Amino acid sequence: AQKVTQAQTEISVVEKEDVTLDCVYETRDTTYYLFWYKQPPSGELVFLIRRNSFDEQNEISGRYSWNFQKSTSSFNFTITASQVVDSAVYFCALSALIQGAQKLVFGQGTRLTINP
Amino acid sequence: GAVVSQHPSWVICKSGTSVKIECRSLDFQATTMFWYRQFPKQSLMLMATSNEGSKATYEQGVEKDKFLINHASLTLSTLTVTSAHPEDSSFYICSARFLTGPREQYFGPGTRLTVT
Numbered sequence: 001a002q003k004v005t006q007a008q009t010e011i012s013v014v015e016k017e018d019v020t021l022d023c024v025y026e027t028r029d030t031t032y033y034l035f036w037y038k039q040p041p042s043g044e045l046v047f048l049i050r051r052n053s054f055d056e057q058n059e060i061s062g063r064y065s066w067n068f069q070k071s072t073s074s075f076n077f078t079i080t081a082s083q084v085v086d087s088a089v090y091f092c093a094l095s096a097l098i099q100g101a102q103k104l105v106f107g108q109g110t111r112l113t114i115n116p
Numbered sequence: 117g118a119v120v121s122q123h124p125s126w127v128i129c130k131s132g133t134s135v136k137i138e139c140r141s142l143d144f145q146a147t148t149m150f151w152y153r154q155f156p157k158q159s160l161m162l163m164a165t166s167n168e169g170s171k172a173t174y175e176q177g178v179e180k181d182k183f184l185i186n187h188a189s190l191t192l193s194t195l196t197v198t199s200a201h202p203e204d205s206s207f208y209i210c211s212a213r214f215l216t217g218p219r220e221q222y223f224g225p226g227t228r229l230t231v232t
Contacts (some may be wrong), residue, residue, distance in 0.1 A: 015204065033219050033220070043209075043226040043228075044205060045223035046223075050219065091160070102219065104160075104162070104211075106159045111157075111158050
């Protein structure tokens with residue numbers, strides 16, 4: 001199966017707290033890509049990161065960091081010192097070969113609310 | 117770079133009429149564009165894959181005669197909702213992928229369709 005699970009439907013924290021969004025995936029592909037997208041209230045999905053299945057190095061970009069672990073099929077996203085502007089729905093996605101075409105399989109999304 | 121535009125951003129139409137939504141990649145060429153539908157507080161549902169110069173590939177359960185897709189050039193794909201009904205009201209989002217190179221999809225800002 002090609003599947004992405006984001007078990008946390010909603011998360012609410014107070015500003016400046018650290019928060020981790022979980023993502024677990026299933027795939028039969030040996031080569032695949034994982035992504036995180038942010039969807040603010042405006043609706044437009046913003047690309048955050050792409051990770052190749054061969055590259056398990058963690059990545060940090062400012063307050064954002066990602067932990068990719070193939071052993072547990074997880075690709076978790078951490079926001080450090082959260083800010084109100086981080087409030088959005090975050091989607092984890094898997095690029096999978098489905099019926100001969102590369103498609104994005106999205107998780108259900110995690111609605112993150114940062115309270116002042 | 118990698119900007120995708122959609123027009124219109126919102127539209128209200130009467131039941132029985134048709135509505136056309138345009139998706140353009142502004143600063144890159146895309147042989148493949150995707151059309152998604154998103155219901156409130158839900159994830160994105162892939163409707164179809166639009167390939168330049170060929171027929172679109174529809175996902176199971178999506179009526180091809182109702183959702184007409186045309187991909188006339190490397191920068192433009194259109195989705196026409198024909199004979200719209202209130203149940204077609206939704207948020208429609210397109211995305212585009214680079215001709216070569218990175219595999220992430222870049223998303224348009226979405227079109228909110230309301231059928232009265």
